[in-house]
Amino acid sequence: MPDARPVSVLLAGGGTAGHVNPLLAVADELRRRYPDATLTVLGTAEGLEARLVPLAGLPLAVVPRVPLPRRPSLDLLRLPARLRAAVTAAGRAIDESDAQVVVGFGGYVATPAYLAARRRGVPVVIHEQNARPGLANRLGARWARAVAVTFPATNLRGAVVTGLPLRAPVAALVAHRAKDAAGTRARAAEALGLDPALPTLLVTGGSLGAASINAALAGAAGDLLAAGVQVLHLTGRDKSGPVVAARDALELDREVVSRYHVREYLDEMHLGLACADLVLGRAGAGTVCEVAALGLPAVYVPLPIGNGEQRRNAEPVVAAGGALLVDDADLDAAWVAAHLPALLVGSQSAQARARMAAAAASVGVPDASGRVVRLIEAQLPQREPAAPATHAAPAPASTSAVSPRPAVSPSPVEPVEPAEQPAVAGPVPVTELGRVHLVGVGGAGMSAVALLLAARGLVVSGSDASDGPALPGLRDAGVTVSVGHDAALVDGVDTLVVSSAVRESNPELAAARAAGLRVLHRSEALASLMADREGVAVAGAHGKTTTSAMIATGLLAAGADPSFAIGGTVLTADGPVGGGRQGDGPAFVAEADESDGSFLAYGPLVSVVTNVEPDHLDHYGTREAFEAAFVEFAGRIRTGGLLVACVDDDGARRLVERVRAGLEARGVEVRTYGRSAQADVRVGESAPRDGGWAFDLTALGAAETPDGAAAQVGTTTITLALPGAHNALNAAAAWAVLVRLGVPGPEAAAALGHFRGTGRRFEERGTAGGVRVVDDYAHHPTEVAALLRAARSVAGEGRVLALFQPHLFSRTRTFADEFGAAFDLADVVVVTDVYAAREDPDPAVTGALVVDRVPTPGRATFVPDRIDAARAIADAARPGDLLLTIGAGDVTALAPTILERLASRADDGGVSS
Incomplete structure (x- = not known):
């Protein structure tokens, strides 16, 4: 109870x-x-x-x-x-x-x-x-x-x-700076008797002060003032005398000397922080975290005694580029005079501070x-169901944490019962977003958001590093698109939208931070778009694009006119549909990205978890942390909603065990699907039938429709256009969602038959020389294994050839063994070098790691150059083979190269059986 x-x-x-x-x-x-x-x-x-x-x-x-x-x-x-x-x-x-x-x-x-x-x-x-x-x-x-x-x-x-x-005053200052940075600075300066127009250095050694910092700054006071710097120096109790004496002895104009403000202590430290352009001080945890959360550049001088914790406190900010680290022994008047004026005065100083500020904000934690x-x-007893919360939006994933891991970490051995929907921040209403600019607008996910925002009547612009296939459609929809990134593009913008791939060094993002603009992660913009709809969020390490596209296609076929945002083109019997669509119906389907924790921005009516198989450990660190994020994702389902999870997956099954009691206590239904006898929606074996792939679906129990009518259907048959046991599982999840949204069971099964796939999911790219070429986005070992099994069922007597481009150095290193085992399911494998995506290169990680772990000798070959690799896999093919290009990078662009090579060899008589 x-x-x-x-x-x-x-x-x-x-x-x-x-x-x-x-x-x-x-x-x-x-x-x-x-x-x-x-x-x-x-x-x-x-x-x-x-x-x-x-x-x-x-x-x-x-x-x-x-x-x-x-x-x-x-x-x-x-x-x-x-x-x-x-x-x-x-x-x-x-x-x-x-x-x-x-x-x-x-x-x-x-x-x-x-x-x-x-x-x-x-x-x-x-x-x-x-x-x-x-x-x-x-x-x-x-x-x-x-x-x-x-x-x-x-x-x-x-x-x-x-x-x-x-602390409450600092938290309030973060919010005030975000709304009105210039006004906040001016009011704080007036309260402290400072000039808001002057570049300001805040110096602090903590409440007790620091004699070494005081001495170094006092010795450099003349250099700082002569350069035009204003100083607010907090010396610590009973330590101001030598600093005041050194300042007053300066042979400078008294008005200039008056710009060096000395105080022993400042009760309203937030006012000093509000005025500061640069902070110099010790590296206590409180100082480091408050300064980073405010996005202030800093110079840290760790306490030279103790266990070294102050140096460790500062290291994440220093590594990001948001601060300098100076040993106490190296800090003297000469060091200060040589380094600090250049950060505070001159034509280049503002840009340098903006870069440091953006880097500091990227590791700061305002929430x-x-x-x-x-x-x-997560540890409180179950409570009476509460109405969904409607608070201000959470901080974007790209700026909200020193390491943006999930905020809930249940014990790995005990069940967690989220008794009520967390009273966390809600999305910014679409009507309050104003003019919106999207950085990286050509990406599949970002272009979908841009189209949806434009369809809602907003003024939308975007930029991308290069011209791409999505940009013409965006321009046709009224989105102003620029190729190349420029800080000037954010002039007049109210809200900036970014993805996790956008680095803090991007000039548009840096300019938005400096101007105090609202910055939203892509997921937060989507949360705004779906806030007034029956949101469906589909998450999982793999399968989420296909499953969300199946749900969207089913709703379209059933006449429900949904909105959706999916990271890929949706293929239907009537032709391809872009990944973003604005409909008049109540449903909004979103592919929810768990890679960086951003899926926690949503508060959906229905959540689907296809699996909780560890991935993105570069972000989460451990399997437990990864699974903890899904616990919170499930806890964000609205009261009276539905969780759909695959019971065949160990991680998803553990998730259900942890959250079922708490969800059901507030009226959230839990439905499992899979081949397991424990599944509420049970999937039978799939087999070719009527030009497609059919399987039986048995619904156990009674899933209620919104009007309370029973929707139990016993057993029905679903026929898909795509092969693969994994697609049958995806369709089972989609069927359960369609039923919850009011589509009768038999109609839901028929509607799923309209699904023809998504772009880059077993997408036909052509046939040449008797070799069929198919492209697929698979980039996780489980996805690769499922793809190759499906390909084997399609290839018949022919062989299955794979051209694989690993995606991310961290994923390649972590799952090299699993990738090797998966590719042993193919007959011939060529592996290219790693597609870096959002990561910096790691020379120790190459595609050779995967090749070395394929069990069958000679089955796989490492060819670093992608063009050479495309030609190598084409040269290995023969008529009747099925050739797959696999990966989440730009391997998809190699299909024309392969087809051209196959056709050329066929013309020359080089492709033979």
Whole structure:
């Protein structure tokens, strides 16, 4: 039964600002989402929390301070008694507040909180703010249900990167800068007595200051001022004297000297950040994360003592190009004078800072509080169903995380029950997007979005690096298209749309960031388009394009007039239909891309999961993190909706086991499909019939239509134009969706017969010299194996030849063994070099990795050059063969080369049996 109690959470952390500030940020987000929640903070009477928690209006439960000794001492002998007292006090706080989840942020109070929660069976969620975790969180992570970390390099079991929850003033500053960067800067400058027109350097050594930073800046004060730089120097308590003396001794005009502002401390640090063009300071986790979230260029001088965590904190931003790293020993007046004026003054400085700002923003996390709260929500008891949330849009995947992994990481061994649709941000209404510009508009997915936005009456423009086949159709639809990228193209634009393939260095994206424009990921733009429709989102490591196209085709054939956005051309009996279509019907079908977590932007009525087979591990890191993203994807289905998942796939089956109870508790139906006896929609064997490929479909149970009528059909037959057991599975998923959207079962089966495939999915490219050439987008080992099995059934007595172009260095390296096994299903294989796509080249990874792992000797050959490879595979063919071009890159363009070679050899008598 759903839990009727209000949410109650115990938050444990204290001692330093590094623990208290993220705790308060998470508390603010919990209060925003659950106004009636009971929030209790566990802390000590001596720490910073004793002052800040009551100021925030939260109750503080006090426990004794119990430091964990790092080496043998008398404190180690006293530890057991002290720890028992602290655990008892923590347990009392848990019991009195009836806490449903304990959230720990490290520090002295965290260990007793974790131990007390464990004894009571209360779930624990941990957040570690530093790159090098503390003792308390290393202990608690052993049994925590979820572990959130700020930095990718943090080594904790089951960790998911969420970023650092921002203090409320800094979080507000992020939003204000996005809306009105210039106005926000001017108001902050007025409050601090600064000149908003001058390039401003903010210097900080933290609340205690840093003597080495103070000395270096004081020594270079004259150089900075003479160059035209304005300085806001926060020296730390009782450390301003030498800096003031050095400034006042300068032999410069007093008006110029007055531009060097010295303060010991700034309570309203967000005002200083609002004015800053460049920040110089220590690399504490809070500083690094706040500065990156604001997209500010920085120079970091890590603390030269301790365990090196400050250097590790800064490394992701430095690696992205958003900051410089200077050793404390190297920072002196000469270094400052040689480097900082060039970043602040002169014709090239603004461009350099814009590049650094874009890079910093690319690894900043403005929505970390929401990410941590989603982890907490996954552990709360089931609650009464709630209405879908309608909040502001989430940050785009390209800018929202140090490492944009999914925000929910359930325990890999325990079920997760998302009791209600997460109260996370909703899409920006289409009417508020204004003039929209799309970067990379020629891509299949982006061109579909552009067409849909134009069809909704928006002024749409776009750019691409080169002219391509999609651009003429876009121009015909009224989209202004430019070839080449130029910052000037965003002039007058209100919203910029990008895909994950667009790098922060792109001049249009960099200009949009600098101007404070709204930047949406492609998925967020799609979420806006489908917000007022019956959204259908299809996800899975493979099969999603075909399945979403089948659903769209079925709805078209049934007269439902759907809208859809699919990453490929949809082939129908009446001819090809572009991947984007605006219809007047209620349904909107979207292919949901899980590769970068962007599929979490949707809040659909129906979600389809074709499989949860690990892929994109360059982004997710682990199988557990990949599967966790699908848990959240399922949790975003609207109340009263439907989850359709393939029970034949181990990952999808685990997903259903984790989420079924929670989804059904709020009225979301779960339907499985597959060949398994446990499937609700069961697929029989497929075989050639009437010029197509037929299979029987048996629906078990009663899937209800929207009007409540039973739709149980027993067994029906579906005949597809495409071969392959995998296509039968895709059709089963599509059938279940069509029935949920109101198409009667027999009509849904007949409608799917209209599907003729999609562009680059077993797409006929021609026949020459008796050799049939087919192109396919398969780029994952499971897809390749399914394709080759289907090809074998089509080839008959002929052989199956494969020309394969690996896609992504990371995927090739990770799945080399699986690719090798899959290609052993072909008779002849030629492998080209890797198509890099969004990755930088890796000289250690080539197509030879795949060739070396094909079990049968001599079956596969590595030919690096793609043109040479096309000719090699053509030369190996003979009449009756089926030749496949395979991959997600530009291998598709080689079909004409192959056909020409085959025809030439046939004319010369070179193709023989």
